[in-house]
Amino acid sequence: MGAFKVFRSLVVDSLDTITKGSKKYHLWMGFLILVMLIGMYCYSIQLEEGLSATGMSDRVSWGLYISNFTFLVGVAAAAVMLVMPTYVLKDIDFKQAVLIGEGLAVAALIMCLAFVVADMGGPSVLWHMIPGIGVFNFPNSMLTWDVIVLNGYLFINISIPFYILFKHYQNKEAKKSVYVPGAIISVFWAVGIHLVTAFLYQGLQARPFWNNALLGPRFLASAFAAGPALIILVLAVIRSFTAFKIEDKTIKKIAMIVTVAAQINLIMLVSELFKEFYAPTHHSESAYYLFFGLHGKNALLPWIWTAIPLNVLATVILTFNKFRNNLKVLYFCCFMLFVAIWIEKGFGLIVPGFIPGPYGKIVEYLPTGVEIGVTIGIWAMGAFIFTILAKTAIGIELGELRYKDKKA
Amino acid sequence: MSDNKKWFSLDLGLNNKKESSGSCGCGKSEGSCNSSPKEEELSADEFYEAAINASIGEERHRDGFEQVFDVKMDRRSAFKKLTASLLIGAGAVTTSCSVTTGSDTKEKAQIGWEEQFKGNYKLMTDEEKQGTINRLMRSYELRTDKKINMTAENAAEDVLFGYAFNISKCQGYMNCVSACVEENNQDRNSEMQYIRIHEMKDGEGFKFDKADDNYYHEVPAEGHFYMGTQCFHCDNPPCVEVCPVQATWKEEDGLVVIDYDWCVGCRYCMAACPYDGRRFNWSKPEVPENEVNKNQHYLGNRMRKKGVMEKCTFCVQRTRKGKNPACVEACPTGARIFGNLLDPNSTIRWVLENKKVFRLKEDLGTEPKFWYFMD
Ligand code: SF4
Numbered sequence: 144m145g146a147f148k149v150f151r152s153l154v155v156d157s158l159d160t161i162t163k164g165s166k167k168y169h170l171w172m173g174f175l176i177l178v179m180l181i182g183m184y185c186y187s188i189q190l191e192e193g194l195s196a197t198g199m200s201d202r203v204s205w206g207l208y209i210s211n212f213t214f215l216v217g218v219a220a221a222a223v224m225l226v227m228p229t230y231v232l233k234d235i236d237f238k239q240a241v242l243i244g245e246g247l248a249v250a251a252l253i254m255c256l257a258f259v260v261a262d263m264g265g266p267s268v269l270w271h272m273i274p275g276i277g278v279f280n281f282p283n284s285m286l287t288w289d290v291i292v293l294n295g296y297l298f299i300n301i302s303i304p305f306y307i308l309f310k311h312y313q314n315k316e317a318k319k320s321v322y323v324p325g326a327i328i329s330v331f332w333a334v335g336i337h338l339v340t341a342f343l344y345q346g347l348q349a350r351p352f353w354n355n356a357l358l359g360p361r362f363l364a365s366a367f368a369a370g371p372a373l374i375i376l377v378l379a380v381i382r383s384f385t386a387f388k389i390e391d392k393t394i395k396k397i398a399m400i401v402t403v404a405a406q407i408n409l410i411m412l413v414s415e416l417f418k419e420f421y422a423p424t425h426h427s428e429s430a431y432y433l434f435f436g437l438h439g440k441n442a443l444l445p446w447i448w449t450a451i452p453l454n455v456l457a458t459v460i461l462t463f464n465k466f467r468n469n470l471k472v473l474y475f476c477c478f479m480l481f482v483a484i485w486i487e488k489g490f491g492l493i494v495p496g497f498i499p500g501p502y503g504k505i506v507e508y509l510p511t512g513v514e515i516g517v518t519i520g521i522w523a524m525g526a527f528i529f530t531i532l533a534k535t536a537i538g539i540e541l542g543e544l545r546y547k548d549k550k551a
Numbered sequence: 552m553s554d555n556k557k558w559f560s561l562d563l564g565l566n567n568k569k570e571s572s573g574s575c576g577c578g579k580s581e582g583s584c585n586s587s588p589k590e591e592e593l594s595a596d597e598f599y600e601a602a603i604n605a606s607i608g609e610e611r612h613r614d615g616f617e618q619v620f621d622v623k624m625d626r627r628s629a630f631k632k633l634t635a636s637l638l639i640g641a642g643a644v645t646t647s648c649s650v651t652t653g654s655d656t657k658e659k660a661q662i663g664w665e666e667q668f669k670g671n672y673k674l675m676t677d678e679e680k681q682g683t684i685n686r687l688m689r690s691y692e693l694r695t696d697k698k699i700n701m702t703a704e705n706a707a708e709d710v711l712f713g714y715a716f717n718i719s720k721c722q723g724y725m726n727c728v729s730a731c732v733e734e735n736n737q738d739r740n741s742e743m744q745y746i747r748i749h750e751m752k753d754g755e756g757f758k759f760d761k762a763d764d765n766y767y768h769e770v771p772a773e774g775h776f777y778m779g780t781q782c783f784h785c786d787n788p789p790c791v792e793v794c795p796v797q798a799t800w801k802e803e804d805g806l807v808v809i810d811y812d813w814c815v816g817c818r819y820c821m822a823a824c825p826y827d828g829r830r831f832n833w834s835k836p837e838v839p840e841n842e843v844n845k846n847q848h849y850l851g852n853r854m855r856k857k858g859v860m861e862k863c864t865f866c867v868q869r870t871r872k873g874k875n876p877a878c879v880e881a882c883p884t885g886a887r888i889f890g891n892l893l894d895p896n897s898t899i900r901w902v903l904e905n906k907k908v909f910r911l912k913e914d915l916g917t918e919p920k921f922w923y924f925m926d
């Protein structure tokens with residue numbers, strides 16, 4: 144009963160914090176709400192007309208939604224790169240960052256689920272996928288695995304920070320014996336969501352571009368670069384807008400993670416390119432399409448040729464300690480890396496899988512306005528959720544938000 | 552397990568006891584084909600049974616609203632609960648919320664609810680199957696005042712359908728394509744077609760990437776040959792494996808079918824099909840009322856809705872009644888041959904035994920039941 148009272152007070156208090164703030168904060172939230180409304184309007188058009196409102200077709204049957212889904216799974220998994228050192232290796236530096244990281248994971252996961260739902264042809268019969276009520280094609284379909292791991296990961300990433308914040312809220316220490324096992328599980332789980340999502344594509348013999356053993360590992364490497372890169376950027380923003388103290392040391396440690404992951408990612412990219420272009424086979428056509436265009440069709444060229452130089456440049460700059468330790472340069476590199484991997488792991492991975500089609504037919508894909516509207520709306524929703532979570536967490540951590548027992 | 556397979560299976564060299572798979576497994580085994588079809592069928596049944604149990608196990612008995620909600624629970628209240636929790640904002644309650652009374656409206660709403668919450672066709676009993684097709688027929692009547700005839704005929708015993716395509720004969724007339732569109736009530740707006748005819752240049756061999764599958768000129772064009780593709784009804788279909796809700800599966804007579812009402816429209820199966828066999832309803836499919844083929848099968852040509860997958864079913868509504876698919880009937884050149892692979896006297900068996908047949912992308916291990924050959 145007591146816990147429930149505390150919880151209610153927490154909800155009331157956090158509602159109070161998230162509705163109060165500086166002018167900039169209100170502008171930011173108002174802007175996000177506006178974008179979300181636009182996104183919802185676009186989605187209503189899509190519901191009305193069907194998926195023909197998007198740029199997808201029988202030939203390219205997954206597009207922007209699934210691309211973003213794939214990328215965001217990576218962002219979600221990245222939180223764990225901070226969790227492990229903090230909770231398990233007792234590296235105090237990361238403690239501040241980790242709550243933010245986990246908040247980011249929750250927001251990213253909710254966005255993932257939203258993208259999957261947006262991509263469904265029949266959202267009203269989604270209950271067919273609920274185990275027990277519907278028919279869950281487990282273990283045959285990798286999509287069911289993905290549903291399980293994503294929801295499990297969401298649960299873990301909500302419950303650990305919630306437990307810690309809940310304790311701190313009451314001015315109590317969080318018990319290590321409770322959250323450390325959870326943290327350890329989440330480490331393995333994060334690798335799991337990644338591999339499973341990669342297997343979703345990797346397991347399709349029909350699509351040689353995806354059906355390649357490196358896909359899973361490369362997912363991991365690129366995610367562990369892009370995710371922490373985003374966390375660095377978010378920390379930078381939080382540092383300058385709130386009283387929340389994040390030391391340079393913390394950011395520099397995360398930068399180290401980003402660098403190593405980006406380097407590994409680059410090595411794998413080279414290996415992939417070598418395989419596709421040294422002895423090209425029929426199966427290399429998708430890669431040719433992606434990098435050079437096929438038969439005059441080259442819609443993806445501007446994208447991939449933005450991504451690759453950004454990726455290489457950022458990785459090279461980060462490799463030098465001198466540059467990496469300069470925060471301005473670091474932020475810039477993180478931004479480049481984030482954009483590069485978003486293109487590469489999103490568009491650059493999903494769309495070429497369908498081009499050329501099973502019989503060599505090349506039909507290009509361009510997202511429509513409605514599709515872009517929904518996508519941006521979902522991103523705004525993610526940012527909105529994250530802001531709320533972060534604001535509450537920061538409030539508690541700074542001691543502004545505390546449970547006041549009326550009787551005491 | 553592979554012993555129980557009715558037809559080809561991927562030979563990885565692990566199964567030394569098995570005879571190497573020739574074009575026909577029966578031809579070589581001392582006429583065993585005539586003497587043991589019963590036994591074979593029985594074991595195939597067992598295999599099917601075991602496969603179902605292995606893949607869905609318990610769920611088979613619990614699936615669908617009837618099984619999930621205990622029999623004691625009133626069906627109506629179960630619907631209400633489900634509706635309240637699941638349908639808010641889903642826009643599917645439209646009819647049921649209607650204020651207008653009138654028994655027709657009510658009946659429509661009733662049917663709408665029952666249809667929304669029915670189980671997966673694959674797991675239905677025969678009565679449940681009959682129930683849903685009755686509802687669908689009645690609903691069509693209520694909407695249009697016209698009657699349709701829908702069946703839920705199950706696969707017959709000792710039948711495994713297969714298809715052969717004579718490349719030398721095909722002239723690219725595309726009669727099969729239009730017959731298929733008419734027979735299967737495909738969306739006229741998006742010009743959906745299950746069959747694609749690829750026009751290829753003589754002397755270049757099978758260059759699919761250079762072929763034209765969307766031509767509008769007079770055929771046969773000088774210096775070209777033609778080849779048709781559609782869903783090949785693979786014996787080891789990757790599209791079935793990946794479906795998260797088992798909305799698509801292989802029937803006992805080898806047809807790979809889709810329950811349009813169970814499909815959630817994720818399009819994973821489309822990505823998994825190596826043969827471009829599947830089509831998606833990107834918008835609401837439309838067929839002019841006077842062109843609707845009213846002889847329908849639940850798994851075949853009944854009307855689809857937007858956001859679901861569909862594909863060639865080898866015209867299940869015709870073939871389970873002993874007729875040929877529409878494409879076979881429509882082809883003026885006789886390039887298309889269809890029949891029962893388990894019947895040693897069928898034409899298709901004759902083709903497989905006497906012609907040099909091949910299949911597309913055999914390396915993928917999908918085991919299509921669709922062969923090509925030349926005169
Ligand atoms: S051809 Fe494609 S859709 Fe048809 S059974 Fe094979 S994999 Fe499935």
Ligand code: SF4
Pocket residue numbers: 793794795796797798799809813814815816817818819820821859860
């Ligand atoms: S689109 Fe439908 S049939 Fe295909 S995998 Fe998804 S739910 Fe199954």
